[in-house]
Amino acid sequence: MAQTTLTITSKNYSSWSLRGWLLCRMAGLEFTEKPVDVDDPDTRQELLLLSPSVRVPRLSHNGVEVWDTLAIAEYLNETKPKAQLLPKDVKARAHCRAVSGEIHSGFYNLRSALPMNIKAQHAAFKIFSGARPDVQRVKEIWSDCLTTYGGPFLFGEPTVADAMYAPVCTRFRTYAVELDPDHAAYCDTIYAWEPMAEWVAAAKEEPDEVVELEVEF
Template structure:
């Protein structure tokens, strides 16, 4: 039995579950997955008993309970300092934390307009005007990081920032968001990443009746 449990929701729809799961994989943590449907009253009540908010992902490890994605990232970085969740250089670490925090607390319009749905594929999709600045800002972040650190991931090697922005890659693919070649190459890197392929394969196997949700903003 693994020493940790990660409570998650739908692999097709829950972007925050994906972020937490990727972070645990990157840290090399041996963990069991516990899938929960928060629309089920009994499961929702169970999750409320575990934490003061109905939020996933939720990590239980060696008596520590963490239910905020960025807090999970920082906890794993402290617990597994050799995993490379943050870059080694101080300036790059600060940059990585800044853009991870920006994703954590921002981009509400993008999440509302382009909800994660790995199974779906649109040939064209009109993005409403309120979400366009979010799309442009993400493009700016990616362009800056890739130019500064040389790719193929945002800080060269995979870091917590890639876990935070991986769901955006799926959104851009689902809703046919046009990307410059260097940004498309970054998304392709994410899609080819072994843990991302594992998650995607499981998402595609989920029953279609899973209710779409986005539980953390």
């Protein structure tokens, strides 16, 4: 059987790498990380051969190549159904897909204003006005999910939605975004989550010269 690999970039800076990695861990998939540096011309050329958009993460599994985060989520949900990456209830499942799709395709201003940087910690940070509606919308989504499904994760137990919003938790911590108790507790839950704690520990060990990467919007 061909080796299963997940192509990722910086653990400190790449939110999309984090999402794909969490999804693979949630699915119980045994895989080898394939880290690449897109600043290196040779590795960039290699990535271009893998995917014209140079997107990460990229999952190679059983001869299947998947390079979009939600596509990875759906693929893993199909191939690893016992992992229950999506809720069992059809209504909750539709809700989970909707909020996951929203973060996947939107929130450009939030990403631009608050780039992921796990190792950084600001005591205070002024968020420019264009990003504030995005921050507020994330809070609305979290409140709705936590109220509807009872927490501690967005749909009770870990799902695709938590993998999608985990990088937002890091951004809110890095930039000292003011959170109400329920939202702060959700961020605490994400940081205490075993795979997330593993990723954060690795990110903190990453060399500082690694540059920020945000290539999938």
